[in-house]
Amino acid sequence: MxxxxxxxxxxxxxxxxxxxxxxxxxxxxxxxxxxxxxxxxxxxxxxxxxxxxxxxxxxxxxxxxxxxxxxxxxxxxxxxxxxxxxxxxxxxxxxxxxxxxxxxxxxxxxxxxxxxxxxxxxxxxxxxxxxxxxxxxxxxxxxxxxxxxxxxxxxxxxxxxxxxxxxxxxxxxxxxxxxxxCGRMVSSSAIRNAIIEGNLEMANCMLGYQYTLTGKVVRGNQLGKLIGFPTANIELLDKYKLLPSNGVYASLVLQGGVLYRGMSNIGTRPTIDANKLTIEVNIFDFDDDIYNETLVLKFVHRIRDEKKFGGLEQLKEQLSLDKERVKYLLDKDYQYGNLK
Incomplete structure (x- = not known):
């Protein structure tokens, strides 16, 4: 696909x-x-x-x-x-x-x-x-x-x-x-709780669409590019938007009217001791310069918690596994019509 x-x-x-x-x-x-x-x-x-x-x-x-x-x-x-x-x-x-x-x-x-x-x-x-x-x-x-x-x-x-x-x-x-x-009484509060808990499947089911964040692409520290997973760092346009819990997500990325697959990360990047909350996305097979442009992230599945690895090589290995997992889940969603 x-x-x-x-x-x-x-x-x-x-x-x-x-x-x-x-x-x-x-x-x-x-x-x-x-x-x-x-x-x-x-x-x-x-x-x-x-x-x-x-x-x-x-x-x-x-x-x-x-x-x-x-x-x-x-x-x-x-x-x-x-x-x-x-x-x-x-x-x-x-x-x-x-x-x-x-x-x-x-x-x-x-x-x-x-x-x-x-x-x-x-x-x-x-x-x-x-x-x-x-x-x-x-x-x-x-x-x-x-x-x-x-x-x-x-x-x-x-x-x-x-x-x-x-x-x-x-x-x-x-x-x-x-x-x-989805087996629950639908309310904004129930949806917020599901997003905070990382249960994107339940949240999206109650919403009727994928939960989204919209932001401007800003410059990061280029570390992702160094290890083969370049990311777009996102600065939210609305400071009051609810953030999903820290972790790695299977995402869809809307940019310039085109929809791509990708994996997003929300967290503090503990492997490099960044200690600053960031939102970033690795857009699969994409290498355009999109600084200062607007991206829409659609959160489909939560893959795992954010964790600290022993070094960049371990992080790279895990990201490779994450990418395969994301592709598998989105392929499956697309096959069964969940993304149409």
């Missing part, structure tokens, strides 16, 4: 587009600029990861909009509310905003309203949010919500309040039940 892979559109869905104008979705970045020619179907949430659980809500949203011959509107927030509400310590996200917008576009959403989340907005009462945003500005004809969605100051708004105010302001309300997939 070649190391340069044919690219299915599905492999792009979790990656941020190079240009948001490429997306089919219409994007507004403030309440004031929002407009819609009809009374749309609406859903509201942070939607970190836009995973399979969210997908069920968005599918109902899009279907409801078509039934009503109106637009589908997702209302989300940026930055993540936890970054504003004084508990930002340890916040790690599954997606950047651009990645999230790309996923909404793939789902067929017509409009995304990204509300700037600040301390002032955080103090809006849930009833006021319904009246001032959903009714007065968005003019919702239907609101679709998840099974446990809470909103407004102090998270006091819930499905019961939406039903009550829907009767007053003439909009329908629908609640989508929780989604179980």
């Amino acid at each position: 070649p190391d340069e892979l044919p690219v299915s559109p599905a492999l792009f869905t979790s990656a941020a587009p190079n240009n948001l104008n490429q997306l089919s979705v219409r994007i507004y970045h403030s309440i004031e600029e929002f407009e819609s020619p009809c009374r749309p179907a609406v859903t509201v949430g942070v939607f970190d990861g836009v995973h399979r659980g969210h997908w069920g809500i968005i599918e109902r949203l899009v279907c409801s909009a078509r039934e009503k011959n109106c637009e589908s509107v997702v209302i989300t927030f940026n930055p993540h509310p936890r970054l504003v509400l004084g508990n930002a310590e340890g916040v790690r996200l599954l997606q950047s905003l651009d990645e999230k917008l790309a996923r909404f576009s793939e789902a067929g959403v017509d409009v995304v309203l990204v509300i700037p989340f600040d301390a002032s907005f955080a103090n809006i009462d849930s009833s006021d949010f319904i009246r001032k945003v959903l009714v007065d500005i968005v003019r919702a004809s239907k609101v679709i919500t998840g099974h446990d969605h809470m909103f407004g100051h102090g998270r006091q708004g819930d499905f019961a309040l939406l039903e009550e105010m829907g009767r007053t302001y003439n909009f329908e309300v629908e609640q989508v039940t929780a989604i179980e997939h």
